[in-house]
Amino acid sequence: MASDNGEENFVEIALLLNEGSDELGDLAAVAPCAGWSSQASLQWVRGQLALRIRAVAPSPGLDAVQMAAVFEGSQWRIDSQSTGSVSEEGAVEPKDVDTLLSDVLRCVPAYLVPSHTTDPMFVDLSAGAGDDALLDRLCDQLQEPCGLYVWGLAMGWEMSVTHAVTDGLPEVRIAGRLPRQIDERLLVAPAEGENPLVPGAINSSWLLHNDGWVLNSEAAGFAGASGRIACGDLDEFVWVMALGAPDSVLDSTVMATRWHSEGASIPTSSLPVTPLKAEDSPSSDVVGARLEMIADWAGVSGFSERLSPTRAAVARYLKDRHHGTEGYYVLEFSDGQCYVGESVNLPVRLDQHRARYSDLQGVRIRSDDIPRRVPDVKRHLRIQERIFIHAAQNVGLLARNINEMATMIGASKHLDRIVSPVEQEKWLSAPDSTNASDLAGRRAYSEERLASSTVNFRQFVTLPDADQITRIIGQYLARCVPYPARTEYQSWALSCLTKPGWKRGRLSCITIAMTETLTLFYDGGSASPGGKVQVNDAELFPTEYSELAFSRRHPTIRIVPAEYEESGPGQSFLYAYSLDDLERLLDDVAVTRAAATTALHIMRKGPCMQRKVHSPQLTEAAFRYVPSTAVSSALTH
Structure with missing residues (x-):
């Protein structure tokens, strides 16, 4: 069940629950599919990942069943003393999982056995406990609700399945309580009027109509702090459960994150083809x-x-x-x-x-x-x-267009004069280290040009967040802009409190060609600034799992498609509502990889068209955070 529901959506997630034996998975899935109301949790207890499942019989007078297991080393071990049947007084009679499975199948509600035509309310299927085909048929009819239950369990949520008959209709209710070790940032709305990435506990219900189980959409939703929030579909439940999963239930190698602040460098481009030069005549x-x-x-x-x-x-x-x-x-x-x-x-x-x-x-x-x-x-x-x-x-056509293109083909009349195609390829493979080893100095500016931007810069340095904004700009230049000292002014410009944008809350932005790739601003009257950075989707989100992993690392970031013509398709803006969040974005090597690819592709499309607003003074301040070996001051020339 977990495989059918989960792997369809996140094939790369390494669920530690999947490391269990078949018997562990059989009892977890079969008990709720056989009409037994169940509660289950997967939690970190005393230094170990512990699984506990308890199922109550649909008919009174029968003992409940319970299974407990712990994850040791690289595999699950069933706790034999805590696994067995449970009396009304709570005493556990140890039993092996196969025996428990037979006990469960001894009492199955008749409405779950379509082939059953006799009068009794319950059917004894225990003789087929070892029949995989029988178990599959039993689980298939409740694939959606019980699949959601098992998926939530694997994601560390405290799950429950309740079987009932409501107004004469059989009903299955699936509920999920938030994991105890959830990242609290996931529960906070990133901005006013928006829902948190994990809105709250999960509630859902299926009713049996005409021999088929139908999701009751009116009962499906999240129980958030501010009230009930409707759920669009099952995929939304699955996505939210995966977002809220504690790291302890996932394979640490899959969830590993690399940060510049911990010494990581930008990885090489993951794009399959990046044609930077005119090709030889094809066959x-x-x-x-x-x-x-x-x-x-x-x-x-x-x-x-x-x-x-x-x-x-x-x-x-x-x-x-x-x-x-x-x-x-x-x-x-x-x-x-x-x-x-x-x-x-x-x-x-x-x-x-x-x-x-x-x-x-x-x-x-x-x-x-x-x-x-x-x-x-x-x-x-x-x-x-x-x-x-x-x-x-x-669809993979090689187009010679310039605007609306993610990647240009052939020579760049503008950039190739400043940075050779060979240097561009070198930079694309290692942007941060290539920038750090560049020996070029910055351009000089006339006194008249400097005078035109002095007033704005003096006003900028009085802002309470001026130092952090300057540092963020420097980090973006160092990690995401090709050879920033060489390409300054010709290929990119940095604004500083430029009107009329300053009146609307814009503090500064880097424009490459005609596209704003990094912007810092006050949003919606906020007392503190935030910002946005443009990234290449193919680099940052090569799989559906990649977007999930990104949202877990950066739960307060909003992803919005970019609309600039020069960017081409497959581009997004990452909106940060605080400077700390924006700086954390630029510390993530996956983000700077995607931002660097976007910057180079846009830069190849033509010269900067916003030179008039360039602030050499703010650029000078930002370059203090660019670890280049030979960036000299442009203000002293």
């Missing part, structure tokens, strides 16, 4: 495979068959089908790469591309007549273009 087989992928994706996305890349061919196609000139196109190149775009005049736009690309060999188009009925035609086209560009990347 004909490679080109053919790429063009086939383009054709498949374009067909599914509603584009035409491949047309000759001429203005006349496109105009004729549109005219023959009585379409206007507005729409979208996919260019195909001789190396199997593509380009996705939009235009209010497709034939004219194709002419422009023909003048730029000498290796253009085909085009596919999709007309769009909707713009004739919308007030902002260009905005409509760009919104849909974004969807197509993201979709093309998601």
Whole structure:
């Protein structure tokens, strides 16, 4: 049961409960599925992980059953003195687990045995205690409720199963109390109006309708400190239980965290392909495979068959089908790469591309007549273009687009002049150590340029959090920005109390090209500042388990999709509601890995467009926290 429910959602979680023997798992799952109301807990007791399960018979007069086990070394050991049948007075008669299983199956409510047609309310199935097929059938019908029960138990929650008959309908209630060793931060709402990641204890109910068990949605929810909070679905229960699991019930090697403050370095990129340089001419087989992928994706996305890349061919196609000139196109190149775009005049736009690309060999188009009925035609086209560009990347097409791209292909006209492609690859594999070994000095600024930002900086240093903000900026530069001394001003800029953002609570932000990748601000009238940092989802969340592990490390952080065009798909902002939380984010090597990948990819797309607001003074202060071997002052030149 635990496997069916849990592994479907978190295949990489190492549950210590899974290390148990089959008999341990059989009693944990079969007793509640056989109609026995059960209570179970998995807790850290006197230096050991202890499992205790107690099940009460559905018929009065029968002894309860109990099992106890402890985790020793690398396996579970059943406590034979505490495992057995339990009398009404609480006395334990030791029995082995197989005998207990037979005792449980000796009294099964008839409504749980569909093949049973006789009058008695209870059925004796003890003869099939060793029949795996019988046990599977018994558990399958209550897979959802009992699967949730076993999953919660494995996650360290104190679980209970209650069987009852309500208004003539059989009912199964599953409840889960918070683990005693839960991280208290998970129970605190990150911001006003939001729920905690773990809203509270869990309550749920299933009713038997027409031979099938149906979740009673009105009874499913969390019992939080401020009242009942509805639960969307079972997946939400499963997710919350995993978030709230104490570290003691999980394999420590799986939950290990690495921090800069403990000497860890940023790991190498986990992305399977990071093309930073123009590739050599691919083979004909490679080109053919790429063009086939383009054709498949374009067909599914509603584009035409491949047309000759001429203005006349496109105009004729549109005219023959009585379409206007507005729409979208996919260019195909001789190396199997593509380009996705939009235009209010497709034939004219194709002419422009023909003048730029000498290796253009085909085009596919999709007309769009909707713009004739919308007030902002260009905005409509760009919104849909974004969807197509993201979709093309998601299926693995190699696109030559710049905006909306997570990774650019080919040369970067801007960055390659400052940092060679070889140096970029070196930096991507080890951002923090590469920055620390860079010998470049910072640029010099004229007295006039310095004077324009002096007033704002003097005001900044009077803020009570100025030192911590400066340190956070320095940590981001040192760990996430490619060669910060070399790329300062040309590729990135740092603002300082710039109007009108300062009036809205913005304190400072780092802008790479046209994208704000690190921002510090007062949010919603808060008395203390927080911030946000942009990250690459593929680096930070390669699996569903990765997001779970992140939320356990950073329970107060809110994850929001990034909307900047230059970022491309698969980007998120991590919102921190305090400077301490933001600094903790930048201490996590998984976060700085993801932020560094984003910074390089955006930087390759063009020069910084916010140089006007750059503050050399705040940058100078932040560079005190950049452990470079040769960062000299730009203010004394």
